[in-house]
Amino acid sequence: MLTIGDLSRRTGVKVPTIRYYEQMGLISEPERSEGNQRRYSKTDMERLAFIRHGRDLGLTIDAIRELISLSQHPDRPCAGADRIAKEHLEDVRIKIAQLKRLEHELERIVSHCDGHSIEDCYVIRALSDHGLCEGEH
Amino acid sequence: MLTIGDLSRRTGVKVPTIRYYEQMGLISEPERSEGNQRRYSKTDMERLAFIRHGRDLGLTIDAIRELISLSQHPDRPCAGADRIAKEHLEDVRIKIAQLKRLEHELERIVSHCDGHSIEDCYVIRALSDHGLCEGEH
DNA sequence: ATATATTGCTCTAGAGACTAGAGCATGATG
């Protein structure tokens, strides 16, 4: 049996975050010690690692909740889980594309700025005047 | 003189967001009509466009506040503005790199999943077992 | 001139995913 601190150290999830996940219904309420402290089993730890892993992959709490619920019905078809992962992958790709446009724009702004005073600073000028931008954003 | 709705339409910033920016001190309190409605000048519109543009580029409210303050002292050196933009560019690059690792991981997970039931769904298995991952994340 | 429709006002609360702090209880170590 692990204390919440042990669990935190082993999974890399902070103590308040563990309690938050419990509150959100991602992990079930654990057993308690005589003094009302949480005591976790190995199963609890696996569940938390699952959540942590999903969060690291950028899944939302809701998506993880859905995946947990799916994983508890091993006989059902896995199309649901597949769909969640694919949709998320698509989101990630969109975000990458957005950020690349941004990177490009910022590079241009920064490299153009060789003024010495704010008056002719390209950073400020570019922000003031959208017309100086290359792409749309 | 523009109403808040006009301003919203012309800058693409939603009405409640404009009021929010006012509350945050990014735009100064505008004049009011007899009936206490906000009335905006062209200068206000330019300021709001500046903010909008900065937000589109992913700058935080704080960064924008700093840039506004800089832009009001045209005689000062522009190193500050340059630094803000460069730091942000660096952040953007880091985020792109992170998301690319993620994309890769998700691609792998999704492409491996040809099981038909949750029991052998690679999505679920990958989440349960970090050992199945290629990189660290 | 009046009826209606749209837009505006303030204030409060919610979203998402935590994080921080207060004030007190428990448990492990010397």
Next chain:
DNA sequence: CATCATGCTCTAGTCTCTAGAGCAATATAT
């Protein structure tokens, strides 16, 4: 047995908005 880290609950704060309630002002149509 004393001390101190760790645990508990509860509330509030982070950030950038967004939504809704309930009411006031303005614009348009008749």
